[in-house]
Amino acid sequence: MASSERGSVTLEAAIVTPALLLLFLLVVFAGRVTMASQAVDQAAWDAARAVSLARTETAAQADGRGIGEASLANQGVYCDPLDIVIDASALSRPPAAPDLAAVRVEVTCRVDMSDLSGLGVPGSVVFTASADSVADRFRSGP
16 A cells, blocks of 8 residues: 555545535434424324214314314324314304315424524424314214
8 A cells, every 4th residue: 555545545434434424314203294294294184084074163173173183193203382263164054065065274383493593493393394184074963
């Protein structure tokens, strides 16, 4: 080995290692963002389905909020704050109404990303998802 090549592997490793570590952390960040986004979407759909099956607007509010929170917790996504807005006004219509009535749920979740702050990413990311579900036509009235 020629003396002019001594230490070149060490220098190359010193240059490449931080770049590979940064790339790895960016992949972790992208994965966490994707997972949280999908979890918020799923929570909105789960809550909308629960709301559509409720008999009253009061029950729909409680059911939708509980199911939305449980869905996020089951997927390991913790929001601070979590906001679930439920429009269950369609449930006040008679169950046998000829046209379809839909309920709507909107979930807004701020997920903490501060443990990845060395990447220059924001400390938290806000995800919002909404879902509609047709009110169950065969539910019994209030």
